[in-house]
Amino acid sequence: MTRYAIGDLQGCHAEFVELLERLAFDPRRDTLWVAGDLVNRGPGSLACLREVMALGDAAKVILGNHDLHLLAVARGGARLNRKDTLDDILAAADRERLLDWLQARALLVREAGQAPTVMTHAGLLPQWTLDKAAGLAAEVEACLASERSGAFLERMYGNAPACWHDDLEGIDRLRVIVNVLTRMRFIDADGCLDFAAKEGLDSAPAGFAPWFRYPRGDRVRLLFGHWAALEGRVPGSRVNAEALDTGCVWGGSLTALNLDSGERTHVQSHRLTTDS
Template identity: 80%
Template sequence: MTTYAIGDLQGCHAEFVELLEALDFDPRRDRLWLAGDLVNRGPGSLACLREVMALGEAARVVLGNHDLHLLAVARGGAALNRKDTLDAILAAPDREALLDWLQSRPLLVRDTLGQDTLMTHAGLLPQWSLDQAAGLAREVQAVLGGEHAGAFLERMYGNAPALWRDDLDGVDRLRAIVNVFTRMRFIDAEGRLDFSAKEGLDSAPPGFAPWFQYPRGDGARLLFGHWAALQGATPHSRVDAQALDTGCVWGGALTALALESGERASVPSRRR
């Protein structure tokens, strides 16, 4: 059995199928971890959702910012953006089953695979312990699975508060958790998030650095997607952080990391 971790699909269904074939992936034997953003921007978002959902227990998926955007549009009253490619999902006959499945996905997956391994879409705040992070992720998952999910999705967006505090409550607390797990790139020494810089490391604002350049003491392996400009690299990292998003939807590649061996395999984007 091999466990493969794959970064943002973002509707790159043809490349996803090609990569699984190249890996000789067998859901009866192997396992798949997907770092969120299954949908949007690429041409095959509906097919990606159906493909991953059909894998059942063989696939473990975390929510990304584009997945949450789909849920906010479908169930929280948010508007589609000009570049969105979500219409096919919203019009699909199996729309509600797909949305129910997506809404039940967590923000964090954790397991022991040779070492304590944790996957989120964007990363892990260095001020949070692994247990704290898992608990905070469960708080959001409980809300998304409850009767007030739509109300939260309506108020989910926003850049404040940018600095985590343990005494945050209500929507501010939930929004801060979601922003760390699905939007984080650069932070300052206190853990304050910057939302303006989205490119490579040289785009860091003064006083900010990539979240993975701040030390931790737990020795965990941290898997994340979200940051295509890194092209799978984490320069000067002070933790065991593995970047999975290699920008398939932007003309890069779709990459799988074998968690047991550390080997990577990629297929080129068809959008070149």
């Protein structure tokens, strides 16, 4: 059995299929950790969603910010953005079955061990222990599984509060959890998030640094996507972190990390030729 982790698909279905073929991936034997953002921006969002869903228990899938955006549009009254490529999903005959499956995904998955492997879409706040992070993620997952999910999706968006506090309640509490796990890039020493800077490390605002440059008190191995500008690298990291998003939808590549050997397999984006 081989365990692979893969970054943001974002509708890059042709590259996803090519990557699975290159890996000789067999769902009867192998496991694929998928770091969220299955959909949006690329041309094959519907096909990606169906492809990953068809892997069944062979895929460990978490929600990314684009996946939550799809749910917010479909079930929370949010509007599509100009650059969204979600129309095929919203018009699909199997739309509700796909959305039900997506809404039931976790925000954090982990595998126990002396140095546990953990995957979230954006990373892990250094102020949170692993157990605390898992518990907070479960709060959002429970809300998404409840009758309150529509109201939550309607009010999920927002940059405030920007800082985590244990006494947060209601939508403020859930929003910060979602923002940390699916949108975080730069934070300050208190764990407050900046939402404006989205490019490379040199775009950090004064007083802020990448979340992985703050030390942790454990030996967790952290897998994350979300940050294409890193190009799969975490320079200056003070934690055991693996960046998985290598910007396939932006003309980069789609990358699979062998979790046992550390080997990375890349498939170049097809958009270099189709979009030129």
